[in-house]
Amino acid sequence: xxxxxxxxxxxxxxxxxxxxxxxxxxxxxxxxxxxxxxxxxxxxxxxxxxxxxxxxxxxxxxxxxxxxxxxxxxxxxxxxxxxxxxxxxxxxxxxxxxxxxxxxxxxxxxxxxxxxxxxxxxxxxxxxxxxxxxxxxxxxxxxxxxxxxxxxxxxxxxxxxxxxxxxxxxxxxxxxxxxxxxxxxxxxxxxxxxxxxxxxxxxxxxxxxxxxxxxxxxxxxxxxxxxxxxxxxxxxxxxxxxxxxxxxxxxxxxxxxxxxxxxxxxxxxxxxxxxxxxxxxxxxxxxxxxxxxxxxxxxxxxxxxxxxxxxxxxxxxxxxxxxxxxxxxxxxxxxxxxxxxxxxxxxxxxxxxxxxxxxxxxxxxxxxxxxxxxxxxxxxxxxxxxxxxxx
Numbered sequence: 356x357x358x359x360x361x362x363x364x365x366x367x368x369x370x371x372x373x374x375x376x377x378x379x380x381x382x383x384x385x386x387x388x389x390x391x392x393x394x395x396x397x398x399x400x401x402x403x404x405x406x407x408x409x410x411x412x413x414x415x416x417x418x419x420x421x422x423x424x425x426x427x428x429x430x431x432x433x434x435x436x437x438x439x440x441x442x443x444x445x446x447x448x449x450x451x452x453x454x455x456x457x458x459x460x461x462x463x464x465x466x467x468x469x470x471x472x473x474x475x476x477x478x479x480x481x482x483x484x485x486x487x488x489x490x491x492x493x494x495x496x497x498x499x500x501x502x503x504x505x506x507x508x509x510x511x512x513x514x515x516x517x518x519x520x521x522x523x524x525x526x527x528x529x530x531x532x533x534x535x536x537x538x539x540x541x542x543x544x545x546x547x548x549x550x551x552x553x554x555x556x557x558x559x560x561x562x563x564x565x566x567x568x569x570x571x572x573x574x575x576x577x578x579x580x581x582x583x584x585x586x587x588x589x590x591x592x593x594x595x596x597x598x599x600x601x602x603x604x605x606x607x608x609x610x611x612x613x614x615x616x617x618x619x620x621x622x623x624x625x626x627x628x629x630x631x632x633x634x635x636x637x638x639x640x641x642x643x644x645x646x647x648x649x650x651x652x653x654x655x656x657x658x659x660x661x662x663x664x665x666x667x668x669x670x671x672x673x674x675x676x677x678x679x680x681x682x683x684x685x686x687x688x689x690x691x692x693x694x695x696x697x698x699x700x701x702x703x704x705x706x707x708x709x710x711x712x713x714x715x716x717x718x719x720x721x722x723x724x725x726x727x728x729x730x731x732x733x734x735x736x737x738x739x740x741x742x743x744x745x746x
Contacts, residue, residue, distance in 0.1 A: 357385045387464045394460050399448070402456070406445040413438045433474040440466050482514035487521035490534040495525065495610035495617050499624040501538045501672050502589035503582065504528070505568045505596055506615070509560045512595065525614040526593050529560045540587060540674050550695030551674045569598050576600040585697050586629065586672025588620035628656050628710075630667045642667045642702065652714040658683075662705040670699045671712055678716025684708035 364378045394402060417434045420426035426434070440463060447459045496502060509528040511517065523531045529543035540551050541561040551557065555571070556564040563571075572590065575581040590600045593615040600606045600618050610617040627649050630642040641661075648655040660667045675692040681700045682688065690712070693699050698712060 357382070357389055360385055383468065390464075391460055399456075403445070403448045406441070406448045409441040410438070410445055413441050429475045433470060436470045436474065437467060440470065482510045482516075484509070484513055484523070485515050485519060485521050486531060487524040489524045490527075490531055493535040493537050496527070496535070496537045496591075497589065497619070497624065498535075498537055500589040500619065501540060501586045501625070502527075502532075502591055503563075503571070503587050504532075504539050504541060504561070504591040504593075505563055505565075505572070505598070506561075506591070506593035507565075507595050508558065508562050512593075522614060525610070525612055525617060526591055528562070538673075540585065550692065554694070554696060565596065568596070572598050572600045574601075576605065577602060578605055583620075583625070584631070584670065584693060586625045586627070586670070588625045590618040592616050592618070625672060627672045628654060628658075628669055629672070630660075630669050642669065642706075644669070647709075654712040656710050657708070658702065658710045659707040660702045660704055664704055666701050666703050667706075668699055668701045669710070670697050673697060676714065676716070678719070679712060679714055681710065681712045683710050 360378055360382045364382060394405065397405070413434070417426075417430075417438070420430055420434070444459060444463045448456060451459070504526050506512070506526040506528055513522045513528060522528075527535075527537065527539060532539045532542060539561070541555065541557045541563060543560055544552060544557075545559055556567050571582060572592075576590070577583065590606065592598060594613060599616070605620060606618040607621055608616060609619045626644065627646055628644045630644060643659040645657040646654075647657060654671055654673075658669065670693050675696055675698045679690045679698045680687065681690045683702065683706060688700055688702075691699050691701070700710070700712070702710075
């Protein structure tokens, strides 16, 4: 397991754990457990040899770092502290009593990790942001609307070194929109799996390529253009960008500040479920939709498609991910997407009843089942081990 985790730390991956530091706590844990297993049945003289090796390893590593000039700015005093910890282990194995020697490995491990934590900043290289306290409130945004936020790279523009004042209340970069439960089609994603991120070329922190953003606001912000088909009825533009949604007759400014400007589509917010014509043949028809429930993972609505006319396609105002399922009157129906951007379903003429769209990906279902099985195995093994010790 230690070898596998060590390889995973260095392999460029496309999964959630693509960054090596996400694996390091597991690497440290496995290394400590392996060392504990090795020391469990070791004789006293062998444990002293382990302690001597630890002192030598710290000295050799420190010497190599010093000669090669690769120690970095956090090498000292951490190296001296680790050397003292290794020396304390050697002295403890040589002169301490039996009870203290039993606890030495755990104490040494804990002290070494604590020294690393105290000597190396936990946010080393990670930008800090002075997020505004109003992020927990939706204002100046509207929870009933779906927004596209256009802002520059947050890690360069909004970090405290560049912008010490409060930020985020207007543009809501990254995942900050979740604090106030407002809806954005762009946001933080380390793996960028959705069609929105791929089509609009959004970065990890949700920033959209300026050229694409300009084209969207100038050519695709009309009443029947792409943003309207996705259900976007709110635009946020950071003050660093000199662009606004067009045509001007479709949008009005509802809020402006030093951070950015908020635009709303004139009129009521767009419906969370809307019907579009799905077939060219036949008489165009529009389904009557009454929204019953909308949450992060589910949409429930009453629908009625006219019996005369063509099939109707319903589009949901949310970014598309693989894993959506749909049912009409508890009968499964296929889920497609609007060019990979928003989930949609097609209903034949005369369809009516309760339509339910649920986000339930296979990886969550099977992964949850595997986790439960593993938990049962661990609990069962623990009970058997405890009974053996009692016997």
